Amino acid sequence: xxxxxxxxxxxxxxxxxxxxxxxxxxxxxSRAQYVNQLRSHAxxxxxxxxxxxxxNIDDPAMVExxxxxxFDSGYYASIRVxxxxxxxxxxxxxxxPDAGSVPQWFVKLIGLEPAGGxxxxxxxxxxxxxxxxxxxxxxxxxxxxxSALGSLGWLLLCGAVSAVLGAxxxxxxxxxxxxxxxQSHAIARREFLSLPELPRTPExxxxxxxxxxxxxxxxxxxxxxxxxxxKLRVESYQDNLTGLANRRYFEMQLNARVSNPEQASSGYxxxxxVKDLAGLNQRLGGQRTxxxxxxxxxxxxxxxxxxxxxxxxxxxxxxxxFAVLAPGLVRExxxxxxxxxxxxxxxxxxxxxTDVASVASIGLAPFVHGDSPQAVLQLGDxxxxxxxSQGEPGWACLDHSASASxxxxxxxWHTLLDQALSHQRFELYFxxxxxxxxxxxxxxxKVLSRLLDEQGQTIPAGRFLPWLERFGWTARLDRLMLxxxxxxxxxxxxxxxxxxxxxxxxxxxxxxxxxxxLRAHSNLGSRLTLEIGEEQLPEQAVLEQLTRQLRELxxxxxxxxxxxxxxxxxxxxxxxxxxxxxxxxYIRAIDQESDKxxxxxxxxxxxxxxxxxxxxxxxxxxxxxxxxxxxxxxGVQGQLVGEPKRWG
Numbered sequence: 001x002x003x004x005x006x007x008x009x010x011x012x013x014x015x016x017x018x019x020x021x022x023x024x025x026x027x028x029x030s031r032a033q034y035v036n037q038l039r040s041h042a043x044x045x046x047x048x049x050x051x052x053x054x055x056n057i058d059d060p061a062m063v064e065x066x067x068x069x070x071f072d073s074g075y076y077a078s079i080r081v082x083x084x085x086x087x088x089x090x091x092x093x094x095x096x097p098d099a100g101s102v103p104q105w106f107v108k109l110i111g112l113e114p115a116g117g118x119x120x121x122x123x124x125x126x127x128x129x130x131x132x133x134x135x136x137x138x139x140x141x142x143x144x145x146x147s148a149l150g151s152l153g154w155l156l157l158c159g160a161v162s163a164v165l166g167a168x169x170x171x172x173x174x175x176x177x178x179x180x181x182x183q184s185h186a187i188a189r190r191e192f193l194s195l196p197e198l199p200r201t202p203e204x205x206x207x208x209x210x211x212x213x214x215x216x217x218x219x220x221x222x223x224x225x226x227x228x229x230x231k232l233r234v235e236s237y238q239d240n241l242t243g244l245a246n247r248r249y250f251e252m253q254l255n256a257r258v259s260n261p262e263q264a265s266s267g268y269x270x271x272x273x274v275k276d277l278a279g280l281n282q283r284l285g286g287q288r289t290x291x292x293x294x295x296x297x298x299x300x301x302x303x304x305x306x307x308x309x310x311x312x313x314x315x316x317x318x319x320x321x322f323a324v325l326a327p328g329l330v331r332e333x334x335x336x337x338x339x340x341x342x343x344x345x346x347x348x349x350x351x352x353x354t355d356v357a358s359v360a361s362i363g364l365a366p367f368v369h370g371d372s373p374q375a376v377l378q379l380g381d382x383x384x385x386x387x388x389s390q391g392e393p394g395w396a397c398l399d400h401s402a403s404a405s406x407x408x409x410x411x412x413w414h415t416l417l418d419q420a421l422s423h424q425r426f427e428l429y430f431x432x433x434x435x436x437x438x439x440x441x442x443x444x445x446k447v448l449s450r451l452l453d454e455q456g457q458t459i460p461a462g463r464f465l466p467w468l469e470r471f472g473w474t475a476r477l478d479r480l481m482l483x484x485x486x487x488x489x490x491x492x493x494x495x496x497x498x499x500x501x502x503x504x505x506x507x508x509x510x511x512x513x514x515x516x517x518l519r520a521h522s523n524l525g526s527r528l529t530l531e532i533g534e535e536q537l538p539e540q541a542v543l544e545q546l547t548r549q550l551r552e553l554x555x556x557x558x559x560x561x562x563x564x565x566x567x568x569x570x571x572x573x574x575x576x577x578x579x580x581x582x583x584x585x586y587i588r589a590i591d592q593e594s595d596k597x598x599x600x601x602x603x604x605x606x607x608x609x610x611x612x613x614x615x616x617x618x619x620x621x622x623x624x625x626x627x628x629x630x631x632x633x634x635g636v637q638g639q640l641v642g643e644p645k646r647w648g
Contacts, residue, residue, distance in 0.1 A: 011166050012159060015329060019155040023148065027110070030147070033138035035115055043117030045070060045079070046133040049495070050119035053081065057121050057128045060090070067091045077114045077136040084120070084127045084519040086277065096136065110144060112137040119378075173201055175203025176208050183211055186576075189559040229602035233563075236595045239316040241290055242297035244367045248595070250315035250323050251373065252585035256618075257327050258371045266368040267327035268334040268397075270298065271380040272341070273388070274320030274360045293320060296360065299344045300324060303337065308502075320360075323380075330410070331366070331397070338362050338395040361387040362395035369462060415451060421476050425452040428484055432642035433497070436625075436633050443615075443635045444495035444529065447485055448644045449477065474503035475510035482514060485528070486521045488647065495527045499560070502536035505546065518553050525554025529578050534562045548573045559619065563603075572612065579634065580607060584618025587638075591623035597631070604631055
């Protein structure tokens with residue numbers, strides 16, 4: 001029972017006890033008073049009747065008439081005239097007055113007994129008779145009943161007024177307790193909320209202050225861990241001069257793009273080398289050369305921002321060399337990027353940033369899933385060498401046999417994907433996500449999509465997703481996958497995780513359709529988690545609203561491929577995520593590279609402070625699994641513990 005109800009009941013009980021006590025005290029006082037009044041009433045009637053009978057005691061008719069007259073005029077149980085000499089009853093009248101509206105149980109409860117009086121009738125100097133009068137208590141009982149009804153009515157009125165006023169007062173006074181409950185639930189969801197307005201009640205004020213202090217302490221602890229982890233990430237994977245990613249991060253991402261079938265896709269590697277860096281150092285000085293490198297990095301970021309696929313994939317690999325991974329770009333787009341970049345770098349000479357007209361050389365090399373990272377880099381170096389040797393233009397693009405395949409056939413992909421979406425030619429594949437300490441325990445299954453081509457062969461998502469994004473059909477695939485997953489969930493009790501694309505999140509109409517589908521299947525909310533890739537995250541306010549709406553529908557949200565934007569971990573405490581999946585590029589060879597282990601341990605400390613489970617993606621060796629277990633991560637996903645398969 002809630003404290004509000006308990007206090008309300010206590011108030012009512014107090015009023016009942018107060019009324020009962022007051023009534024009993026009043027009853028005892030009234031009982032003695034009414035007994036004296038009844039005795040006095042009987043004695044007065046006996047005396048008056050005796051005086052009236054004195055001259056007529058020898059007239060039986062007159063005696064009976066007088067007795068009847070007195071008996072009928074008041075509340076008497078009996079009136080009797082007795083001959084003193086013979087003790088014989090001369091006249092007697094008895095009766096019981098009407099109880100009226102007084103209930104019998106009240107009469108028994110009060111227990112008010114009749115009271116009597118007597119007087120002597122004289123005949124001269126002799127005692128002729130004795131008059132005995134017994135008053136009936138019904139008159140007193142009627143008065144007591146009316147008094148009880150009045151007290152009860154007053155009690156009910158006071159109780160009703162007290163209940164209303166008490167309810168309003170208690171609701172207002174206990175409102176901080178409701179917010180504290182909301183605070184505790186928010187902490188369980190890994191959110192930190194403080195009550196800005198302290199209550200006036202001293203006791204509640206102390207409790208709320210203590211709760212706010214605890215929340216602020218947890219928030220500060222988490223923020224400290226997040227800042228420490230972000231500092232470690234910057235030291236490990238970010239270039240100090242330009243703020244771009246460094247070579248270590250570039251190699252991790254390149255390996256992921258060509259080896260992971262779910263993330264890999266055809267695309268282009270762009271290498272940029274600033275010409276004559278040593279000479280620039282001598283002519284311009286170290287400070288101006290550093291400014292030039294920063295300006296080159298800014299131009300790279302500005303030009304690559306037009307292609308969302310290159311987000312967080314612009315890097316400085318060493319000295320004056322920069323690299324850009326552009327998955328999903330076709331040849332025409334890659335050439336356009338090189339031309340725009342050459343023109344943008346030429347502006348550095350125009351503004352006087354350098355006295356060299358041609359600032360840098362640019363090499364382009366294609367890659368596809370299955371290529372080795374060394375082969376892609378070697379091809380990029382060849383393109384860069386060709387660009388440096390040819391003079392004008394300052395860029396060169398090399399091809400290999402794989403680039404001429406259907407991967408660059410715009411019309412073929414458009415037809416294939418349009419028909420697949422119209423005829424639902426997508427298959428669901430499921431990859432188990434298991435507990436790190438016991439790989440036999442399945443936490444959930446990650447849902448992956450496979451495209452069926454005209455020959456019935458399956459195409460992994462990494463190949464067709466860039467084309468879906470280019471055609472603007474990603475939201476269509478999201479709805480199709482969601483409908484298929486919800487239909488498939490009706491036949492089993494396993495938990496699933498499904499990815500949502502940035503196109504759906506950015507389109508209010510598409511997102512509303514997703515909410516409508518989820519609302520119709522809210523009974524499955526506890527078993528379906530929606531995942532968003534780190535590279536697809538919307539603004540923080542939009543993300544918080546999305547999380548809140550999903551929670552209202554009974555579903556949860558999580559992040560996957562996390563690590564590149566670690567600075568945002570400080571905002572995760574307000575999202576209440578189900579879990580966090582660490583990008584597989586930070587897990588690859590973690591048993592051999594200590595810097596990756598330090599970074600994951602930093603993430604683990606920050607996530608542990610808000611009770612956020614961590615799951616490692618793309619675990620492929622026993623050594624990686626052993627390190628993950630040692631660090632205490634919650635779960636693992638990858639080829640080692642289970643490959644994607646059809647259900648059953």
